[in-house]
Amino acid sequence: MEGSLITLALESSCDETSVAVVRNGREVLSNIISSQVDLHKKFGGVVPEVASRKHIENISCVIDEALEEANITFKDVDMIGVTYGPGLVGALLVGLSTAKALAYSLNVPLVGVNHIEGHIYANFIEHKELKPPFICLIVSGGHTHLVHMKDYGVYEVLGKTRDDAAGEAFDKVARALGLGYPGGPLIDNLSKKGNKEAINFPRTYLEDKSLDFSFSGLKSAVLNYLNNNRQKGIEISVEDVAASFQQAVIDVLVDKTITAAKRCSVKKIVLAGGVAANSGLRELLTARCREEGFELKYPSLRLCTDNAAMIGCAAYYDYIKGYRADMYLNAVPNLKLGDK
Numbered sequence: 591m592e593g594s595l596i597t598l599a600l601e602s603s604c605d606e607t608s609v610a611v612v613r614n615g616r617e618v619l620s621n622i623i624s625s626q627v628d629l630h631k632k633f634g635g636v637v638p639e640v641a642s643r644k645h646i647e648n649i650s651c652v653i654d655e656a657l658e659e660a661n662i663t664f665k666d667v668d669m670i671g672v673t674y675g676p677g678l679v680g681a682l683l684v685g686l687s688t689a690k691a692l693a694y695s696l697n698v699p700l701v702g703v704n705h706i707e708g709h710i711y712a713n714f715i716e717h718k719e720l721k722p723p724f725i726c727l728i729v730s731g732g733h734t735h736l737v738h739m740k741d742y743g744v745y746e747v748l749g750k751t752r753d754d755a756a757g758e759a760f761d762k763v764a765r766a767l768g769l770g771y772p773g774g775p776l777i778d779n780l781s782k783k784g785n786k787e788a789i790n791f792p793r794t795y796l797e798d799k800s801l802d803f804s805f806s807g808l809k810s811a812v813l814n815y816l817n818n819n820r821q822k823g824i825e826i827s828v829e830d831v832a833a834s835f836q837q838a839v840i841d842v843l844v845d846k847t848i849t850a851a852k853r854c855s856v857k858k859i860v861l862a863g864g865v866a867a868n869s870g871l872r873e874l875l876t877a878r879c880r881e882e883g884f885e886l887k888y889p890s891l892r893l894c895t896d897n898a899a900m901i902g903c904a905a906y907y908d909y910i911k912g913y914r915a916d917m918y919l920n921a922v923p924n925l926k927l928g929d930k
């Protein structure tokens with residue numbers, strides 16, 4: 591393994607227990623994701639205490655599997671990378687305590703990673719030639735950020751959501767439609783069979799020039815539409831509601847991303863986070879980028895949603911910059927992008 595730096599990375603901020611082995615930041619030797627989705631489905635969303643307990647049960651096995659698939663042992667590990675925020679505090683603490691124990695016992699450096707930053711770095715794994723600067727739209731279950739990434743670890747947040755995250759809106763609307771959890775992929779699939787122009791749901795652009803987002807008004811508009819029609823006994827096309835809702839989200843995301851790129855005179859646009867898996871968003875942004883002359887990158891589906899490989903990649907670049915955590919590193923549930 592000469593000339594290579596092996597990171598063992600841990601991610602447990604929400605409902606996936608994930609461990610990856612990453613060589614030199616961008617080469618993924620293994621990326622094991624143990625999803626708790628089936629467990630939380632019956633509650634219609636993630637139950638924090640249940641998530642923490644399941645992480646505890648899972649983490650050792652997931653570590654063993656990641657090492658085995660990468661065909662390495664603990665002796666080959668050069669550093670530990672771990673998500674320490676943002677996320678659910680109990681869930682974060684499982685990965686963090688495990689990471690500290692490993693770093694201490696193996697006597698290797700520990701690097702704490704910001705989960706939102708991790709989502710952006712998924713793109714560096716997928717696109718080996720990709721380098722900042724670029725505009726990044728990070729859309730997940732917990733976050734919606736429009737960011738100018740000027741260099742590795744250097745961000746200017748141009749806009750963010752003022753209420754619900756994009757993925758949260760997908761999940762809440764899916765629940766109202768009786769579709770289950772997580773709602774994003776279900777709405778995405780149904781949308782393909784629906785008419786996106788059937789219902790004119792509101793697009794919230796906020797004040798002139800604002801690059802912030804707001805999805806709670808749209809969510810309420812969908813709930814009102816469903817209630818009104820149900821009260822009147824009018825049959826609802828779930829496919830049309832899904833397609834029209836999805837289009838209302840995507841239109842605003844795409845318009846603001848293109849505006850941000852023009853405003854910052856940046857030629858590259860990057861998508862990240864769970865909602866980046868949305869087929870409608872990928873298609874519309876691809877078309878708009880082609881029209882406007884922007885280069886667009888997004889990760890494969892597996893790297894869009896939560897995974898430890900993206901944390902391993904971000905940890906490597908933090909390590910190169912000289913960041914090291916000590917045994918006092920704590921979970922920070924509301925960690926902001928750019929905070930260390």
Ligand code: KG4
Nearest residue numbers: 730731732757772774864865867868895896
């Ligand atoms: O990044 P992620 O795995 O977890 C967070 O950090 O939040 O994102 C999960 C979110 C969920 O809200 C899920 O519904 C959404 O991403 N999502 C999607 C799609 N796949 C996952 N939303 C829309 N379309 C999809 N295909």
Ligand code: ZN
Nearest residue numbers: 709730895896
């Ligand atoms: Zn995430």
